[in-house]
């Protein structure tokens with residue numbers, strides 16, 4: 001396996017980061033996860049844009065043009081000869097003396113890891129996964145804004161530990177006001193009274209790229225979508241529940257705490273249209289590539 005580290009693609013054994021890296025010492029950095037379908041990185045521009053947004057929200061300047069970063073991801077993918085993969089792009093503050101001052105670090109550390117995609121079991125999509133609402137509350141937006149996709153994941157890890165203890169796959173946290181927010185690695189949706197509901201960014205969530213696509217698709221399909229403030233009783237009384245993220249896509253939920261749900265037709269329809277969207281995106285990227293090649297041959 002090959003890893004991109006600060007401008008070089010090296011064997012993974014040689015991809016080593018300093019123990020003085022502030023990403024390691026303080027969780028000071030940002031990241032993105034992308035999914036590669038048959039050699040095409042889905043929504044690469046949106047992920048890169050969000051990475052730069054996260055970096056700017058913590059006052060971190062990424063010392064690379066976006067185009068060069070995109071090329072580097074593709075180069076890492078090619079070096080690993082992978083077509084269906086998971087990409088993890090991390091930018092930390094870099095190494096520097098011990099201390100919180102970001103100015104102790106002069107050069108950010110950039111790492112790109114690509115791995116063969118581990119498909120989720122088919123049974124998950126057929127039967128749904130289980131969720132809990134944990135005791136751990138979501139970080140306050142005013143403390144660490146969840147819109148920053150940061151390396152500081154302890155809040156979510158504590159919720160995940162609770163989920164594992166209760167034999168659940170994912171935990172959807174409430175904020176300190178008792179409103180639903182998001183999962184540890186996902187956004188949540190539920191269908192109730194003819195409306196597709198999802199917590200609004202104001203509740204303190206990451207504005208997931210998959211979430212955005214699903215909202216657009218649902219509206220295009222004629223569903224009313226409400227981004228709002230919801231309580232756990234709202235999700236308990238829903239008829240369908242699902243979660244979304246880049247690798248899970250649209251994953252049905254069969255249980256939230258003790259409340260059970262059938263895998264319903266709205267979830268199935270949205271997963272199907274999401275897949276169609278992925279295929280259309282791939283076709284578009286390929287068409288653009290051919291056009292570019294044709295032009296360069298003339």
Ligand code: PLP
Nearest residue numbers: 185186187206208209210245246
């Ligand atoms: N919320 C959190 C906390 C996440 O970590 C993720 C993805 O990793 C998401 C939501 C979903 O985001 P996306 O759809 O962009 O993958």
